[in-house]
Amino acid sequence: MMWRTALLALLCGLPAVPAQALQLSRHGVELPAADSSDALWLINDESTEWTGHATVYLWNQPGQGDTLHPADDLAVSPARLRIAPGQRQRLRIVRLGPAPDRDERAYRLLITPQAVAPQGRAERHSLPVFLQPAASARPEPLQASLQATPGQPPQLRLYNGGNVHARLADLCFVDAQGHHHALLQGLAGYVLAGSGRSWPLPPRDGGYAGGGFSARLADGSESVIAPAPAIAPPALPGL
Structure with a gap:
């Protein structure tokens, strides 16, 4: 609709x-x-x-x-x-x-x-x-993975296994040399509790092999996202 x-x-x-x-x-x-x-x-x-x-x-x-x-x-x-x-x-x-x-x-x-x-x-x-839930806040690292479909741009997928949301900003790709390449400036979005969210990635020479991703969390800190482990939301996630 x-x-x-x-x-x-x-x-x-x-x-x-x-x-x-x-x-x-x-x-x-x-x-x-x-x-x-x-x-x-x-x-x-x-x-x-x-x-x-x-x-x-x-x-x-x-x-x-x-x-x-x-x-x-x-x-x-x-x-x-x-x-x-x-x-x-x-x-x-x-x-x-x-x-x-x-x-x-x-x-x-x-x-x-x-x-x-x-x-x-x-x-x-x-x-x-x-x-907010009656149970205590239980933030957990966001689980990250790269998804690829033939003929489609790759996607970064994050899953939030905690019971509170995570807010991400200034999403970047970090290449093997440690250089940051901006993907989304400002608010990138939210990953809700017990949920996952995907971001399409623009094509780039060499793809996204050998690198990782970074984002700024609600508390202003920056965390690196590897395509497997992840990124931990702050203990008290903000808006």
């Missing part, structure tokens, strides 16, 4: 186009198991009223990509937004049931304007929301 394709485009690893008329007090939410709600502020710094709506979707990585489905265990209030010029609106995120037992659950909160920007851009915000 076209609407689902548009939503999934927001999850390709690049940040959503920032809204000119709306500022957010934070760009992601982690809700502890002991809390049933959290909030963020939406600020309208423009000279005209901002109207739109907020919707939350369950976010999964079942195998070959990201999927979004309407969430029935998480709600936002208010869902319909009307913010006067120079004013702000508090947006609550409410868990409707118990906290996850063992694995963190992931969602995407979409904040969409009612009107399209003058330049024709959809000024949407897409924020990750994570419900």
